[in-house]
Amino acid sequence: MPQTLVDRIWDAHRVATTPGGADLIAIDRVFLHERTGASALKRMAEMGRSVHDPARVFAVTDHIVDTRPGRTDATLMPGGQAFISETREACRAAGITLFDVDSPDQGIVHVISPELGIVLPGITLVAPDSHTCTQGAFGALAWGIGSSEAEHAMVTGTLRLPRPQTMRVSFDGALSPGVTAKDMALALIARHGAGGGAGFAVEFAGSAVRALDMEARMTLCNMATEFAAMTGIVAPDEAAFAWLAGRRYAPAAFDHPHWATLRSDDAATFDREIAIDASSIAPMVSWGTSPEQAIPVDGAVPQGPARAHDYIGLDAGHAIGGTPVDAAFIGSCTNSRLSDLRKAAALLRGKRIAPSIRKALVVPGSMAVKRAAEAEGLDKVFEAAGFEWRMSGCSLCFYAGGEGFAPGSRVISSTNRNFEGRQGPGIRTHIASPETVAASALAGAIADPRPLLARVAA
């Protein structure tokens, strides 16, 4: 019978079907971070349970770490210390590889897992973090779980859960210049709702997805959780195999016939199909407090819930372009990889951000991204433009205390979440691509990157 990619990976990992109808699924990798992983390990230790196979479990400190240059244990974020020391102790006791704050491999969990070749096509990978879906870009079934499920996965090597429904989102046609994977994700969520993917594992397909490089596919899959989907996945192709080959935990080559089977059959049927014309998408920016409240950057704020208008301070009918911003943030597991930084730097080269911008940060997704960017001189471009150049971590994607934007700030941000208080109490977040963040930082107001791109290209 013709199968979807998700069903194929599911069936290959199904250990049993339980009486309630849920399946017991073999879990190939678990990735922990200090914010949610330490507690899982601690509870396991208290109950006298041990990790089934420590070689399949990895951990990183990324969420509540200082990202200022020269960070040490003494400069750890307030609130982060306990999580970090518990993670260190628990990983040591359990024999789990930890990429700690001082490791050259440190970075945001979903950035370093692909970089190190820990995620692989066709595997199941879980992490107690909602953006684990990022890693579906490589054709893995990768999804976010809770801490207690993480305990179950570590102790038993399995998880019990119902088979998700399948959805295919096809983007066909060509993206216009200046339109990115971030805009594809925001357009999907704006058109079909922040709850549109609930209950589904979403396969992203179509010529516009095939045309994306691996880093852009990660951006697209990253936002599957903002669509309420269990996960996002892209069928792995030569681009995926080439990107992973030779990485530390990956096989040297992907030439076994098995790898070629990781796709949906032509005749496979999905529980739901959505088709989007990629050429209809413009650079997007969120105007409100949900990712579905996103509009083309040259559009006007529509009528939405009163509470969203009040929080964000923008009325219906207001042109979003030209809205003054106080801060700019380039980073997060959505958009902090080398290609993201290159694209933002290309717009900022030789220019200065507006004097009204009070805080502007570039936070590379990993120390490896940071080194690669520095080797190309991107750090100097950002600093000359007025951005701070940071160490890697989640930073102000996620207000973890200890560092914040000035009270009341309106931030243009390459992150994935814009709910009330996400980047700090009262902070108003507009999510967009790194290109739109760069253009807006230069203008001191939300700005369309396309005119600037055209000038840079000329």
Ligand SMILES: CC(C)[C@H](C(=O)O)[C@@H](O)C(=O)O
């Ligand atoms: C801290 C963690 C549990 C959280 C998540 O799961 O998403 C964080 O990464 C986030 O983005 O809000």
Ligand code: SF4
């Ligand atoms: S970068 Fe932001 S969204 Fe991604 S894992 Fe960290 S806190 Fe979550």
